[in-house]
Amino acid sequence: MSSIFEITHKDAAGRIGKLKTPHGTVETPTVMPVINPNLQVIKPSEMRDFGAQMLITNSYIISRRDELREKALKDGLHSLLDFDGPIMTDSGSFQLSVYGDIEITNEQIIEFQKTIGSDVGVPLDIPTPPDVPRSRAESELETTIKRLIEARGMVNDEMLLAGPVQGSTYTDLREKCASTISEHKFDVYPIGAVVPLMESYRYAELVDVIVSSKKGLDPTVPVHLFGAGHPMMFALAVALGCDLFDSAAYALYAKDRRYITSKGTYHIDNLSYLPCSCPICVSHTAEEVKKADNCSDLLARHNLYVTFEEIRLIKQSIKEGNLLELVELRCRSHPRMLEALKRMYSYSDWIEKYDPASKSTFFYCGPESAQRPEVLRFSKRLERFTIKGTAVIRPFSMRTYPESDNDLIFKAPFGSFPAELSEVYPFNAEVINDTDLESLGKALENTIRLIELNPDAEFTFIKGKELEHPLFEKLEKIADVKE
Amino acid sequence: MSSIFEITHKDAAGRIGKLKTPHGTVETPTVMPVINPNLQVIKPSEMRDFGAQMLITNSYIISRRDELREKALKDGLHSLLDFDGPIMTDSGSFQLSVYGDIEITNEQIIEFQKTIGSDVGVPLDIPTPPDVPRSRAESELETTIKRLIEARGMVNDEMLLAGPVQGSTYTDLREKCASTISEHKFDVYPIGAVVPLMESYRYAELVDVIVSSKKGLDPTVPVHLFGAGHPMMFALAVALGCDLFDSAAYALYAKDRRYITSKGTYHIDNLSYLPCSCPICVSHTAEEVKKADNCSDLLARHNLYVTFEEIRLIKQSIKEGNLLELVELRCRSHPRMLEALKRMYSYSDWIEKYDPASKSTFFYCGPESAQRPEVLRFSKRLERFTIKGTAVIRPFSMRTYPESDNDLIFKAPFGSFPAELSEVYPFNAEVINDTDLESLGKALENTIRLIELNPDAEFTFIKGKELEHPLFEKLEKIADVKE
Ligand SMILES: [Mg+2]
Ligand SMILES: [Mg+2]
Ligand SMILES: [Zn+2]
Ligand SMILES: [Zn+2]
Numbered sequence: 001m002s003s004i005f006e007i008t009h010k011d012a013a014g015r016i017g018k019l020k021t022p023h024g025t026v027e028t029p030t031v032m033p034v035i036n037p038n039l040q041v042i043k044p045s046e047m048r049d050f051g052a053q054m055l056i057t058n059s060y061i062i063s064r065r066d067e068l069r070e071k072a073l074k075d076g077l078h079s080l081l082d083f084d085g086p087i088m089t090d091s092g093s094f095q096l097s098v099y100g101d102i103e104i105t106n107e108q109i110i111e112f113q114k115t116i117g118s119d120v121g122v123p124l125d126i127p128t129p130p131d132v133p134r135s136r137a138e139s140e141l142e143t144t145i146k147r148l149i150e151a152r153g154m155v156n157d158e159m160l161l162a163g164p165v166q167g168s169t170y171t172d173l174r175e176k177c178a179s180t181i182s183e184h185k186f187d188v189y190p191i192g193a194v195v196p197l198m199e200s201y202r203y204a205e206l207v208d209v210i211v212s213s214k215k216g217l218d219p220t221v222p223v224h225l226f227g228a229g230h231p232m233m234f235a236l237a238v239a240l241g242c243d244l245f246d247s248a249a250y251a252l253y254a255k256d257r258r259y260i261t262s263k264g265t266y267h268i269d270n271l272s273y274l275p276c277s278c279p280i281c282v283s284h285t286a287e288e289v290k291k292a293d294n295c296s297d298l299l300a301r302h303n304l305y306v307t308f309e310e311i312r313l314i315k316q317s318i319k320e321g322n323l324l325e326l327v328e329l330r331c332r333s334h335p336r337m338l339e340a341l342k343r344m345y346s347y348s349d350w351i352e353k354y355d356p357a358s359k360s361t362f363f364y365c366g367p368e369s370a371q372r373p374e375v376l377r378f379s380k381r382l383e384r385f386t387i388k389g390t391a392v393i394r395p396f397s398m399r400t401y402p403e404s405d406n407d408l409i410f411k412a413p414f415g416s417f418p419a420e421l422s423e424v425y426p427f428n429a430e431v432i433n434d435t436d437l438e439s440l441g442k443a444l445e446n447t448i449r450l451i452e453l454n455p456d457a458e459f460t461f462i463k464g465k466e467l468e469h470p471l472f473e474k475l476e477k478i479a480d481v482k483e
Numbered sequence: 484m485s486s487i488f489e490i491t492h493k494d495a496a497g498r499i500g501k502l503k504t505p506h507g508t509v510e511t512p513t514v515m516p517v518i519n520p521n522l523q524v525i526k527p528s529e530m531r532d533f534g535a536q537m538l539i540t541n542s543y544i545i546s547r548r549d550e551l552r553e554k555a556l557k558d559g560l561h562s563l564l565d566f567d568g569p570i571m572t573d574s575g576s577f578q579l580s581v582y583g584d585i586e587i588t589n590e591q592i593i594e595f596q597k598t599i600g601s602d603v604g605v606p607l608d609i610p611t612p613p614d615v616p617r618s619r620a621e622s623e624l625e626t627t628i629k630r631l632i633e634a635r636g637m638v639n640d641e642m643l644l645a646g647p648v649q650g651s652t653y654t655d656l657r658e659k660c661a662s663t664i665s666e667h668k669f670d671v672y673p674i675g676a677v678v679p680l681m682e683s684y685r686y687a688e689l690v691d692v693i694v695s696s697k698k699g700l701d702p703t704v705p706v707h708l709f710g711a712g713h714p715m716m717f718a719l720a721v722a723l724g725c726d727l728f729d730s731a732a733y734a735l736y737a738k739d740r741r742y743i744t745s746k747g748t749y750h751i752d753n754l755s756y757l758p759c760s761c762p763i764c765v766s767h768t769a770e771e772v773k774k775a776d777n778c779s780d781l782l783a784r785h786n787l788y789v790t791f792e793e794i795r796l797i798k799q800s801i802k803e804g805n806l807l808e809l810v811e812l813r814c815r816s817h818p819r820m821l822e823a824l825k826r827m828y829s830y831s832d833w834i835e836k837y838d839p840a841s842k843s844t845f846f847y848c849g850p851e852s853a854q855r856p857e858v859l860r861f862s863k864r865l866e867r868f869t870i871k872g873t874a875v876i877r878p879f880s881m882r883t884y885p886e887s888d889n890d891l892i893f894k895a896p897f898g899s900f901p902a903e904l905s906e907v908y909p910f911n912a913e914v915i916n917d918t919d920l921e922s923l924g925k926a927l928e929n930t931i932r933l934i935e936l937n938p939d940a941e942f943t944f945i946k947g948k949e950l951e952h953p954l955f956e957k958l959e960k961i962a963d964v965k966e
Contacts, residue, residue, distance in 0.1 A: 049765075050765075263812070266799075271799060272799060272802050273795035273798050275792060275795045275796035275799050276792060277761035277788040277791075278765065279765060282533075282534075282788065306760060308760075309764075312756035312757060312758045313756070315755065316749075316755060316758050319755050329746070329815050329816065332812050332848045333812065335846055335847050335848075335913045335914055335915045336913075338847070338848065338849070342915070363818055364818050366815065366849045366850070367849070367850060430818045430819075431818055432818045432822050432825070434822070434825060436850050436919070437924075438920060441920075470953050
């Protein structure tokens with residue numbers, strides 16, 4: 001267990017946690033606004049007004065510019081930025097990935113981060129992009145791991161040390177990297193080099209990368225999805241166990257006249273109305289923002305407000321146990337996100353290990369809900385139900401029914417379960433009457449398995465009107481199906 | 484065509500319009516905050532700050548209280564409320580429905596509304612609740628229509644006159660009422676007595692009531708969904724052609740410590756975080772709001788902000804042509820809303836008549852998207868495609884393919900269409916690779932019909948990997964299916 005990270009609430013593989021740093025404790029999930037040491041659109045000292053608890057900046061950029069470096073060395077990083085809360089520093093890895101070479105060593109940048117008083121330092125890892133040949137991914141990973149171990153040897157308690165997980169789009173390399181570096185006990189684990197996946201809307205592959213990295217990590221350590229700053233994918237990433245995000249997007253998008261929402265991005269010039277209630281949007285019309293001299297400042301502020309609004313909603317959802325409902329909602333914003341949702345549920349078996357067994361209510365949101373960990377958990381436990389004698393399976397909406405030794409209820413997407421469980425989570429689910437084919441199919445599969453597990457019992461299945469599915473043919477062979 | 488209502492933009496059966504009233508023009512869709520003449524949580528003069536353009540109050544309450552009545556008669560309604568924009572007045576119908584009897588006649592209340600200078604007056608109709616015996620619905624409707632005609636005879640240009648559509652949950656009565664009163668040319672058509680449906684989450688039946696009412700009305704008249712004030716269902720109602728809403732909810736919910744969002748309602752005491760960026764929510768923590776002496780005032784303000792935020796988002800979506808995407812998103816907030824979405828698309832044939840033929844992009848959001856008017860329109864036009872000789876149908880993701888006389892693309896939920904249309908709306912849709920069964924089924928149905936419509940052509944269907952559906956059996960009988 002991590003001594004600097006305490007998990008206080010859980011839902012799916014997501015959690016609310018407390019991360020202790022030298023400059024105070026932050027509640028996760030949270031986003032660290034990226035501060036460009038050369039150019040500050042919004043002052044670090046203002047960031048708390050938007051909801052920020054922790055910042056991130058770039059130690060390499062500070063080290064390269066004389067006046068920044070000297071002030072940082074003399075007065076410290078917190079004085080340089082005029083922010084007394086936790087500050088994480090990046091190492092120049094990104095610049096390395098863009099320019100191919102930088103003028104600093106891993107040892108030097110770690111030493112510099114320690115000296116200026118960073119709260120979380122990052123080694124000079126190599127952010128291997130997606131789709132490179134495996135040999136390149138492997139050799140760069142070897143270098144990354146060597147540098148991480150070198151850095152680990154240089155840092156004690158003076159700052160937290162991040163151990164980035166690399167491995168390109170090779171999920172086995174991601175998992176192997178994660179488990180290898182875990183032995184060296186880093187404090188925070190960034191998942192690196194995912195920006196190209198997000199930029200090209202490859203969210204399903206992002207899910208693969210997150211899950212494989214998480215599989216190699218101790219589930220109690222804090223995980224940072226490095227470079228992820230768009231609120232549209234926060235809920236998804238949190239549900240998979242990411243705790244920290246960083247956003248340069250708020251400023252970069254603003255510079256490009258783009259207006260962020262939790263459902264996607266607008267170009268301000270295409271907006272006739274401002275679909276937001278933040279202090280900027282309720283005091284300006286779309287036309288006013290477009291024409292304002294400080295348009296990019298206004299947009300950056302709006303972008304930050306909605307970024308932290310989403311974080312608050314996610315935390316609220318974790319506390320209520322309906323994070324998956326939020327993920328299903330957010331993933332309807334774009335077909336590529338919907339693919340990511342389906343990909344996420346292809347890992348339900350893994351999510352199920354972390355998902356609390358009891359919550360308030362399960363809301364059915366569409367065919368993907370049939371793949372939720374709660375449904376999978378029920379499928380796995382079908383052996384536990386021993387049924388003897390006669391059994392009537394009735395639709396959940398039916399109140400009167402023939403007598404039998406076992407009163408069972410059929411409710412998609414689950415299947416058939418003893419009526420006395422119908423008020424227990426997840427069987428108390430709010431579902432739809434006329435369900436989707438995937439959901440009906442899953443429920444019929446589970447029902448057929450239950451019947452097959454109890455070959456001596458005699459089953460009558462009362463079919464709701466208008467239910468049609470190819471699996472009924474199979475069901476009719478093993479049970480008495482009545483309309 | 485209505486001379487006081489101009490429709491400027493359309494999407495699905497929804498529209499942006501301009502409604503001319505004696506006190507100015509308002510842009511619809513919009514919400515009229517309900518002003519209680521006895522108790523004003525938020526002053527009418529402040530309402531514009533939240534986005535309100537028009538208010539609604541109750542002329543019966545004003546007429547019953549001496550000091551209000553006298554001031555209204557002496558200085559006028561606008562002076563009484565201190566608001567110089569349009570004000571609609573209700574007639575006491577609601578009080579009638581609650582108390583069974585009220586001390587005013589239809590004639591008196593119409594006269595009173597005219598005298599005090601209401602912008603839109605309402606006759607004393609009878610709001611017949613859902614589920615009453617048909618005989619009661621019919622006889623009350625007869626009285627309502629009689630009073631409406633009486634009122635119509637009393638009002639000229641001095642104020643606009645509303646003609647409420649009643650008929651309980653009998654859709655034929657709703658349609659008949661709408662078409663009967665349409666002959667008498669009212670200015671605004673409220674759909675009445677729907678609050679009980681909304682209070683019990685009977686959104687699918689609400690869809691039935693709206694569509695049947697709309698079917699009896701001229702499509703160019705403004706329609707008011709009377710008593711609807713929760714932003715969760717605005718997008719759905721707008722997509723069905725509602726233009727005006729009224730919200731007492733902002734204040735009533737606040738009094739009850741309830742916090743409105745476009746995804747549903749929270750009790751403030753259950754909130755640990757405020758998932759909103761409005762000026763109230765970014766300047767208070769959840770704890771502060773809970774403990775504030777003016778808690779209900781804070782909540783009422785928050786509730787108003789999010790109410791008008793949703794209206795702005797809906798208008799933006801209409802302008803962009805993605806209102807249906809927004810409806811599909813909003814309807815995932817609750818399984819009862821998901822049922823309403825499915826019900827809405829059961830009327831796709833009706834929606835299709837109003838939906839613009841060309842928009843920007845169609846986003847596939849789930850199995851319901853397969854029932855969108857665009858898909859239905861394509862199904863209806865399959866006869867227009869004449870195919871001769873050989874035809875290859877390839878998956879939309881496949882780039883190289885055998886030569887043939889006709890190059891067709893298979894893309895769910897549409898079906899098969901000539902490749903040259905693939906960049907044209909709606910075939911340029913953003914869809915998911917691994918589609919839902921309903922969507923695949925719809926596409927296969929349309930493909931089978933296309934093949935059957937062209938019996939002389941010779942079809943080869945190149946099947947994408949992992950595609951499984953019972954309809955392939957049928958397809959294999961009429962086309963050469965290759966993996
Ligand atoms: Mg839940
Ligand atoms: Mg569209
Ligand atoms: Zn805003
Ligand atoms: Zn708010």
